[in-house]
Amino acid sequence: xxxxxxxxxxxxxxxxxxxxxxxxxxxxxxxxxxxxxxxxxxxxxxxxxxxxxxxxxxxxxxxxxxxxxxxxxxxxxxxxx
Amino acid sequence: xxxxxxxxxxxxxxxxxxxxxxxxxxxxxxxxxxxxxxxxxxxxxxxxxxxxxxxxxxxxxxxxxxxxxxxxxxxxxxxxxxxxxxxxxxxxxxxxxxxxxxxxxxxxxxxxxxxxxxxxxxxxxxxxxxxxxxxxxxxxxxxxxxxxxxxxxxxxxxxxxxxxxxxxxxxxxxxxxxxxxxxxxxxxxxxxxxxxxxxxxxxxxxxxxxxxxxxxxxxxxxxxxxxxxxxxxxxxxxxxxxxxxxxxxxxxxxxxxxxxxxxxxxxxxxxxxxxxxxxxxxxxxxxxxxxxxxxxxxxxxxxxxxxxxxxxxxxxxxxxxxxxxxxxxxxxxxxxxxxxxxxxxxxxxxxxxxxxxxxxxxxxxxxxxxxxxxxxxxxxxxxxxxxxxxxxxxxxxx
Ligand SMILES: [Mg+2]
Numbered sequence: 001x002x003x004x005x006x007x008x009x010x011x012x013x014x015x016x017x018x019x020x021x022x023x024x025x026x027x028x029x030x031x032x033x034x035x036x037x038x039x040x041x042x043x044x045x046x047x048x049x050x051x052x053x054x055x056x057x058x059x060x061x062x063x064x065x066x067x068x069x070x071x072x073x074x075x076x077x078x079x080x081x
Numbered sequence: 082x083x084x085x086x087x088x089x090x091x092x093x094x095x096x097x098x099x100x101x102x103x104x105x106x107x108x109x110x111x112x113x114x115x116x117x118x119x120x121x122x123x124x125x126x127x128x129x130x131x132x133x134x135x136x137x138x139x140x141x142x143x144x145x146x147x148x149x150x151x152x153x154x155x156x157x158x159x160x161x162x163x164x165x166x167x168x169x170x171x172x173x174x175x176x177x178x179x180x181x182x183x184x185x186x187x188x189x190x191x192x193x194x195x196x197x198x199x200x201x202x203x204x205x206x207x208x209x210x211x212x213x214x215x216x217x218x219x220x221x222x223x224x225x226x227x228x229x230x231x232x233x234x235x236x237x238x239x240x241x242x243x244x245x246x247x248x249x250x251x252x253x254x255x256x257x258x259x260x261x262x263x264x265x266x267x268x269x270x271x272x273x274x275x276x277x278x279x280x281x282x283x284x285x286x287x288x289x290x291x292x293x294x295x296x297x298x299x300x301x302x303x304x305x306x307x308x309x310x311x312x313x314x315x316x317x318x319x320x321x322x323x324x325x326x327x328x329x330x331x332x333x334x335x336x337x338x339x340x341x342x343x344x345x346x347x348x349x350x351x352x353x354x355x356x357x358x359x360x361x362x363x364x365x366x367x368x369x370x371x372x373x374x375x376x377x378x379x380x381x382x383x384x385x386x387x388x389x390x391x392x393x394x395x396x397x398x399x400x401x402x403x404x405x406x407x408x409x410x411x412x413x414x415x416x417x418x419x420x421x422x423x424x425x426x427x428x429x430x431x432x433x434x435x436x437x438x439x440x441x442x443x444x445x446x447x448x449x450x451x452x453x454x455x456x457x458x459x460x461x462x463x464x465x466x467x468x469x470x471x472x473x474x475x476x477x478x479x
Contacts, residue, residue, distance in 0.1 A: 002156060039105035041165035044395045047367075053161065054105035061106045081104055 009064065011073040022053055025064060027075055032057045049080050052076070085250040088226060089318060090191040091233035094170070095221045095242035097187035098163055099129035101309030102156045104219045111277045113137070113153045113422070115146050118348075126158055130242060142334035153479065160396065166218060166369050171321070173213050179320040190230055192318035207245050212469045228253070231314035234266040252297050269475055272299075273307075282308050314417040330364070331372075331423030339378040339416035346417055350403050351396075353422035357358075358396040361424055367392035373406040384421075385410060392428050399424065437444075 013022040017057045038061075039054035048069040055062050061079040066072075086449070094100070098116040103109055113132035115125045125146050128137045135150035146153055167186050174181045180192035193206060200206040207224050214222055222242035225236020232253060236246035248256060262284050263273030279298065281287050287295075287310025295303030308314070332353050340346065350373070361368060372386035385406045393399050403422060 001154075036107075038107060039101075039162075041162045043161045043165070043397075046391055047394065048397060056107055061108050063105075079108060081108055 002077050002079050005075045006077075007075050009073050009075045010065065013066075020051065020053075020066065021065065022055060022066075022073075025062075025073065025075070032060075032062070049065070083197050086194070087225070087228050087234045088193040088197045088203065089230050090189075090210070091184075091225045091227075091237040092174070092189045092191065092195050092210070093223050093228065093237045093241075094187035096127055096129050096133075097220075098127040098158060099132070100220050101154070101163055102159075103129060103167055105162075109154050109156070111339055114156055115153055116142055116156050116158050121155045146429070164355075164359070164396075166220075168310050169218060170214055170220075173217055174210070176213070177210060177351045178205055179322070180318045180461070181321045182318045183321075190233065190318045193226070203247050204245065207247070211243075211245065229312075229314040230318065231266060231309060231315055232256075232312055235260070235264070238264075254285070257288060257310070257312050257390065260284040262287050262310070267309065268306070269409050276306075276378040281310075284312070286310070288312070305381065308465035328427065329425040330357050330360050330368070330427070331374075331421060332360075332423035333374065333419055335419045336417060339418045341416050342414055346403070346407075346413075346420065349420050350422060351400055353420060354396050354400040354403060357422050357424050358399055360396075362394070363429070364427075366429065367394045368399070368424035369393070369428070370424065371406070372400045372421075373403050373410075373422040374419070374421030374423065375410070375413070375417055377413075378418045379415060380418070381415070382419075384423075386425075388426060393424075 007027065010026040011022050012024050013020050021037060022034055024031055026032070034054050034055045035058060037053050038056060039052075041052050043050050043052065045067075048067060051066045051068065053064050053066070055064060063076040063078070065074050065076050068076070099114045099347055102116065103114060104109075111131065112129070112133060114129040115132055115137060116127040117123045117125055123143055125139055125141045127139060128146070132146070132150060132153055137146045137149050137153065143155060163186060167183065170191065171181060171183055174189055174191060176203045178191055178193060178196050182190045184190055185423070197203055197206050200209075204227055211222060214220060221243045223237050223241045223246075223406040225239065225244075225246045225248065227236050227248035228250050232248050235256070236248045237244065239246045241466070249387060252439075260283060262268060262276050262281055263270065263274075263283050263285075268276070275298065276287065278284075279294070281284060287306055290310065292304065292307060295307055297303075299306060310382040322378065332352055335348055336349060346382060361428060369390075369392055370386055370388040372384050374382065376382040387402050387406050387409075389402065393402070399422070
């Protein structure tokens with residue numbers, strides 16, 4: 001089941017060679033290590049670009065997003081089997 | 082070797098939205114998955130091949146799908162993700178030729194006439210195209226290569242998923258002899274029924290039908306139908322960058338029946354928004370004004386417009402404005418027959434804030450989401466037109 005979350009998170013990511021690679025995020029004081037970035041796409045809210053990442057941890061799938069204007073990260077949704 | 086004067090490819094992504102979600106989420110790979118709208122009363126937009134095994138089809142309600150397969154995984158659709166992916170695929174195709182036309186969110190035409198000769202066999206080129214898409218997006222597609230678009234479309238439908246069908250010119254007549262007439266692209270259900278009533282069952286029957294008979298039943302379209310029956314289609318695949326300059330970008334859609342059903346009206350508006358947004362992006366524009374046109378069953382027609390203080394670039398933004406306009410109209414007094422969405426106050430480009438990637442690629446990606454084939458009109462935007470067709474079914478079943 002997909003669950004809509006839409007909550008702010010802190011993310012540690014590598015910004016290098018024109019790429020962003022999120023490595024882990026902190027949500028509700030817990031740390032989640034990202035094993036794989038499985039998908040990436042871009043959208044805009046008004047004129048603000050947003051980058052979306054599908055990521056997996058050991059057990060769970062998450063979609064997180066990065067606002068290129070505010071530099072805020074958000075946990076958009078997760079999937080629980 | 083390819084001996085025809087033209088080599089046209091039709092490429093159709095397999096179970097597109099479901100496949101994108103399965104690539105995104107490893108936990109749902111290989112499982113029955115349905116892509117649905119958001120909300121309770123919604124329908125299946127795309128089913129993965131695993132879900133299709135249970136008899137789940139596009140257009141079913143979620144309830145029906147769950148009855149067929151209780152374990153089916155429901156994924157709310159994410160159009161912008163699919164649109165982004167479509168643009169990426171288009172980018173790959175442009176690497177092979179400029180003559181690429183996006184026909185709908187998961188379908189493309191390509192004119193490979195001048196390129197295919199560089200390969201030992203046509204298969205080699207098609208395999209390479211499929212491989213590149215697979216490598217860069219992990220997605221599969223079904224391809225049909227033929228002397229024209231009509232036959233290429235037919236070919237891509239003949240083998241699915243992951244199909245590769247080549248219709249050689251010398252085989253065309255054999256295929257048309259066996260092909261039920263309504264399998265020809267562009268011949269809808271009702272035309273198919275009418276043709277059958279006239280004793281025209283196979284495509285070749287249509288090709289051999291007396292021109293006057295077809296003309297008396299279908300007017301000028303009779304001539305086109307006859308050409309189709311003979312497997313003739315001279316329409317071209319334009320270059321991806323060919324487009325016109327316009328001051329406004331609008332599109333209209335007549336509903337399959339007059340309705341007061343707000344779900345259906347909103348689905349139609351969403352479809353129109355997707356269509357005008359993609360055209361706007363194609364032209365590298367952004368818009369300040371949105372107009373919503375409503376025609377009632379008695380043909381009373383009116384438009385309401387709203388201008389915002391910034392340039393809109395996304396479908397969601399434009400759709401939200403349409404919903405506000407709809408709200409401001411208040412209660413609809415009569416069933417709605419036609420809806421239209423028009424963008425104006427267009428500006429060149431948008432303020433780009435990208436920090437990453439090369440800008441050039443991004444703007445090329447954004448530039449042209451769908452060059453919609455006006456000839457075939459509203460089949461092109463898939464998700465919402467399916468919403469509408471299924472709503473149509475639901476309406477008739479009730
Ligand atoms: Mg498809």
